[in-house]
Amino acid sequence: MKLANDKGIKGKVIVCTGAAGVLCSSLTEDLLRHGAKVAVLDLRGDVARGFCAKLAKKGLKETLAVEANVLDKESLEKAKAAILKKWRRIDVLVNGAGGNHPKGTCPDEQMTKASKLEDTFFGLTAEGFEFVNKLNLIGTVLPCQVFCREMLKRGGAVLNFCSMAAYQPMTKVAAYGAAKAGIMNFTKFLATHLAPMGVRVNALAPGFFITNQNRFLMLEKDGMTLTARGNKVIAKTPMRKFGQPSDLHGAARFLISDEASFITGVTLPVDGGFVCYSGV
Numbered sequence: 001m002k003l004a005n006d007k008g009i010k011g012k013v014i015v016c017t018g019a020a021g022v023l024c025s026s027l028t029e030d031l032l033r034h035g036a037k038v039a040v041l042d043l044r045g046d047v048a049r050g051f052c053a054k055l056a057k058k059g060l061k062e063t064l065a066v067e068a069n070v071l072d073k074e075s076l077e078k079a080k081a082a083i084l085k086k087w088r089r090i091d092v093l094v095n096g097a098g099g100n101h102p103k104g105t106c107p108d109e110q111m112t113k114a115s116k117l118e119d120t121f122f123g124l125t126a127e128g129f130e131f132v133n134k135l136n137l138i139g140t141v142l143p144c145q146v147f148c149r150e151m152l153k154r155g156g157a158v159l160n161f162c163s164m165a166a167y168q169p170m171t172k173v174a175a176y177g178a179a180k181a182g183i184m185n186f187t188k189f190l191a192t193h194l195a196p197m198g199v200r201v202n203a204l205a206p207g208f209f210i211t212n213q214n215r216f217l218m219l220e221k222d223g224m225t226l227t228a229r230g231n232k233v234i235a236k237t238p239m240r241k242f243g244q245p246s247d248l249h250g251a252a253r254f255l256i257s258d259e260a261s262f263i264t265g266v267t268l269p270v271d272g273g274f275v276c277y278s279g280v
């Protein structure tokens, strides 16, 4: 039963892209535990289906596994049709699909006379740069076009995934930083554009969490020892640790819930203080 003053997320139909991934699978489980219904949308349909089966064994059955590509509008439209068939509405979109990729990354932090050209900015290929930009930026724009159409009827909320790299570029990840800065800008654009329609658009900017996209940058091959870069991250994080996926739950739930009814266009860092500390 929805109480008149219930401002949580109970009963909301949430589409979460990249929901089979590390951060958004954890978030999905939390949203379900708080009474939401979640469409687990991912390019890896088999992983999404397996994840939903695992959730069902825990009693979390209000899910729908949907195989779709955030870069393909037709596949998103098909996903929307399946979601509407099951639940008849869409209240929230979480744009979790995204990430960095070695092909959009240059191995050298700074170029020196000793650098091999292929390890610097000059070794980046247009294809690698475009892959990372497309996945993150276009992969956020297209789901907004498809799923927010449904929110025009009764309002809704969008949660995008930004990054620390949006505030200040980071070495190596040129393409990723540009894409995430684009997402921060787009979040403000769409928030303004859709405010009269009752659709709020915000973003989370996670700090450093050890996940598939950055493991190769943060940890040595043994999976335990910090790389030099991993050590630098910890040194610049006032809380002196990496985040855990569960650290995102409260912030995400807040921004998509009606508790945040007058908040739109913000990007909220969840970063152990990384962005506020200059390093000295």
Ligand SMILES: NC(=O)c1ccc[n+]([C@@H]2O[C@H](COP(=O)([O-])OP(=O)(O)OC[C@H]3O[C@@H](n4cnc5c(N)ncnc54)[C@H](O)[C@@H]3O)[C@@H](O)[C@H]2O)c1
Pocket (backbone or CB within 6 Å): 017, 018, 019, 020, 021, 022, 023, 024, 041, 042, 043, 044, 068, 069, 070, 071, 095, 096, 097, 098, 099, 100, 135, 139, 161, 162, 163, 164, 205, 206, 207, 208, 209, 210, 211, 212, 213, 214
């Ligand atoms: N891990 C971190 O430290 C960190 C920090 C800041 C921001 N983020 C952002 O958080 C989000 C989630 O990151 P994660 O670490 O959980 O990543 P992840 O790689 O574990 O999950 C990403 C998911 O997206 C799916 N996906 C990839 N391409 C897709 C496509 N074209 N269509 C549909 N689904 C697709 C993948 O199958 C995967 O399940 C990303 O946007 C990432 O950039 C992560």
